[in-house]
Amino acid sequence: MDPEDYKSELRRTSSFSRTSSTGSSLRQRSLRFPNALPFLLDEDIVSENVSEAGDIGDRALSSNRHSESSSFHFSLDNELESGVDAPISDAKALNAVSHVSPLPEEIISPMSTDAIVRTQDKRQEQQDKSMELPKLLEYMSCLVHLAVFGILGVLTRYLLQKLFGPGVAHVTSDQSILYLDLPSNMVGSFLMGWFGVVFKGDISNVSDFLAIGLSTGYLGSLTTFSGWNQKMLDVSVNDHWVFSVLGFLLGLFLVGYSIIFGIETAKGFRWLLKGLHKSSKSQTTGSVNKWRINSRRRHWVVLIVLTLLLGLLWSLSGTLLGKEFNSHNSGAQLWLACIVGPFGVWIRWFLARLNGRGIGKAGILKWVPFGTLIANVSAACVMAALSTLKEAVNTSACTTIVTGIQFGLLGCLSTVSTFAAEFNAMRESRHPWRAYAYALITIGVSFGLGTLIYSVPVWTRGYK
Numbered sequence: 075m076d077p078e079d080y081k082s083e084l085r086r087t088s089s090f091s092r093t094s095s096t097g098s099s100l101r102q103r104s105l106r107f108p109n110a111l112p113f114l115l116d117e118d119i120v121s122e123n124v125s126e127a128g129d130i131g132d133r134a135l136s137s138n139r140h141s142e143s144s145s146f147h148f149s150l151d152n153e154l155e156s157g158v159d160a161p162i163s164d165a166k167a168l169n170a171v172s173h174v175s176p177l178p179e180e181i182i183s184p185m186s187t188d189a190i191v192r193t194q195d196k197r198q199e200q201q202d203k204s205m206e207l208p209k210l211l212e213y214m215s216c217l218v219h220l221a222v223f224g225i226l227g228v229l230t231r232y233l234l235q236k237l238f239g240p241g242v243a244h245v246t247s248d249q250s251i252l253y254l255d256l257p258s259n260m261v262g263s264f265l266m267g268w269f270g271v272v273f274k275g276d277i278s279n280v281s282d283f284l285a286i287g288l289s290t291g292y293l294g295s296l297t298t299f300s301g302w303n304q305k306m307l308d309v310s311v312n313d314h315w316v317f318s319v320l321g322f323l324l325g326l327f328l329v330g331y332s333i334i335f336g337i338e339t340a341k342g343f344r345w346l347l348k349g350l351h352k353s354s355k356s357q358t359t360g361s362v363n364k365w366r367i368n369s370r371r372r373h374w375v376v377l378i379v380l381t382l383l384l385g386l387l388w389s390l391s392g393t394l395l396g397k398e399f400n401s402h403n404s405g406a407q408l409w410l411a412c413i414v415g416p417f418g419v420w421i422r423w424f425l426a427r428l429n430g431r432g433i434g435k436a437g438i439l440k441w442v443p444f445g446t447l448i449a450n451v452s453a454a455c456v457m458a459a460l461s462t463l464k465e466a467v468n469t470s471a472c473t474t475i476v477t478g479i480q481f482g483l484l485g486c487l488s489t490v491s492t493f494a495a496e497f498n499a500m501r502e503s504r505h506p507w508r509a510y511a512y513a514l515i516t517i518g519v520s521f522g523l524g525t526l527i528y529s530v531p532v533w534t535r536g537y538k
Contacts, residue, residue, distance in 0.1 A: 118437070118440055120503065121430075121441035122430040122432075122441075123430070124499045124503050124508075125429050125440055125441050125442060125496065126430040126443075127271075127443075127495050127498070127499035127500075128270070128289075128429065128443060128446055128489075128491075128492035128493070128495040128496045129423070129426040129429060129445070129446070129492055130426055130427065131426030131429070131445060132216070132423065132427055133427045134216075134282065134286060135209070135212045135213065207370060207373060211370075211373065211374075211377070215283045216283060216286055216423070217420060218377060218380045218381050218384055219283045219284065219287030220286065220287060220291040220423055221291070221384050221416035221419065222287065222291070222380050223287040223292035223295070223419075224291045224415050224416045224418070224419035224486050225295075225387050225412050225415055226292055226295075227262075227291065227292045227294065227295025227296040227415075227486070228295055228415045228481070228486065229408075229412065230258065230292075230296050231255065231258040231296050231297075231481075231485065232408050232411075232481075234261065235255065235257075237257070238254075239254055245257070249308065249309060249312070250309075251321035251324055251325075252324075253301070253302060253305035253306070253325070254301070254305065255297075255301040256325060256328065258296050258297055258298070259302065259328075259329050259332075260328055260332045261332075262293045262294075262490060262491040263297065263329045263330075263332035263333040263336065263494040264332040264333065264335060264336035265293055265296075265336060265491070266289065266293050266333055266336060266495050267332075267333045267334070267335065267336020267337035267338075267339075267340055268340040269285075269288045269289060270288070270289040270491065270492075270495055271333075271337050271340070271495060272340035272341055272344060273340060274289065280367065281366070281367040281376070283376075284367070289491075289492075290419070290422070290423055290426070290492070291419055293489075293491040293492075294419065294422060294489040294491055294492055295415060295485065295489075297489055297490035297491040297494075298484075298485040298490065299450040299454065299488035299489060299490050299493060299520070300450070300456075300485060300487070300488040300520075301457070301480070301481075301484075301485055302325055302490065303457070303517075303520045303521060304454070304457050304458060304480070305321070306318040306322060307458060307524045307529060309321060310525070311528070311529045311532050311533070322517050322521070326517075329490055329494050330494060330497060330498065330501075333491075333494040333495060333498050334498065337498075387412065388412075388413060391409040391410075391412040391413050394406075394409045395409035395413065399471075399474065402470040402471070402473065407477045407478040407481060408478070408481070409478075410474070410475065411478045411479075411481040411482025411483075411485070412482060413482065414478065414479055414482040414483040415482035416486070417483055417486075418453070418484060418485065418486030418487035418488075419486045419487075421449070422445075422446075422449045422486065422488075422489060425446075425448055425449045426446065426449075427445060428443075428444040428445035428448065429443040429444065429445040429496075430443070431444065432444075441508050443492075443496045443512070446489065446492050446493060447512075447515070447516055449488055449489065450489065450493065450516055450520060451519050451520050452487070453485075453487040453488035454488065454520035454521075454523070454524055455520070455523050455524065456484055457524075458523070458524040458527040460476045460479060460484075461476075462527060462528050462537075463476060464477070465531075465537035466531075466535075493516065497513055500512060
């Protein structure tokens with residue numbers, strides 16, 4: 075068949091492969107398809123999957139959620155076992171290709187396997203239908219997971235600031251290219267390589283909501299782009315422009331290599347685990363199945379426990395905020411951040427549905443993660459506006475409220491871990507220039523608008 079015919083057939087079948095719930099046998103067959111035919115990979119599909127490397131928001135709650143996460147899981151297994159360095163972003167494209175051309179064994183075999191495949195697909199479909207949750211319960215589970223893990227991310231970021239800041243290790247500071255949030259951005263990007271890339275499929279096999287909570291909730295809130303941008307604005311407002319440029323370059327370099335180091339170490343750890351548990355594979359599988367959240371009863375139990383935990387965290391934060399508000403210390407700012415932080419996570423999660431969609435009906439520029447881009451730029455702009463307000467009012471109460479909102483709501487609305495995952499996926503794609511264009515757009519627009527919103531008023535009005 076001509077390459078152009080393959081492309082047209084691929085486009086015709088790609089929509090079916092996205093919405094149908096395929097069985098594991100079909101997924102394994104798709105991954106056995108040779109990946110040495112780059113012309114078979116539809117550019118729109120590859121661009122969309124690269125853009126969705128970080129998060130796809132509430133689109134993850136669609137009916138094909140289980141099949142997509144399973145396909146992702148199988149693609150990683152195939153990559154590690156065969157040693158083939160295939161881009162993760164091409165997994166869905168290869169899955170779509172498998173529906174176009176039959177395998178050699180299917181041509182030679184006198185007995186058709188269609189009946190067996192249909193039976194397996196039907197069983198898988200019935201199993202998925204029995205596990206399907208009401209839409210309201212799905213949204214509630216997602217929101218609660220995101221809120222609890224988001225608060226834990228805020229607390230971890232605060233601890234890392236204190237540990238590496240001027241009070242303890244003296245590594246980071248407010249007026250340095252080694253900004254206060256650099257350690258948390260590096261740690262979050264490293265962990266994103268583990269739990270948001272390599273082991274995401276395994277975590278989804280236990281619970282899709284846990285995977286969303288860890289990657290979008292915890293790691294997205296542990297890292298913050300708006301805090302990074304604001305620290306560079308604080309440096310530039312004192313005419314240290316070179317330090318601002320170096321701060322962005324150094325920060326991007328360290329974050330980029332943190333996720334690479336995370337992915338490589340996670341792959342090594344996974345290979346080690348496979349070697350250790352090779353003889354006891356059935357025992358390991360049974361252990362995983364034991365912890366899998368695969369029934370409505372288990373979903374309700376987890377939802378109730380996390381809801382109670384969220385209520386406890388909010389109640390404790392509100393009580394401590396009331397006690398420490400008049401003292402105007404960093405503790406009061408932290409407790410306010412814990413209260414408002416989940417709202418930032420929820421907004422970012424809803425915005426992530428724009429990733430991989432492109433612009434307009436034609437869906438141009440699908441490779442740009444517009445959801446993450448809007449979340450980071452808008453959070454940076456609002457943080458700059460609140461910093462201007464804090465300089466203008468200049469009272470202790472205003473400082474406490476503004477700093478708490480900045481650290482919690484805007485810190486959780488923006489993210490570096492997701493940004494790093496998208497940057498790394500673009501860098502490893504067939505168009506590596508897109509990674510640097512995406513980084514330049516995010517940083518350039520955020521810093522440019524931040525300069526207009528924050529630096530210009532400080533210069534013109536003489537704020538100190």
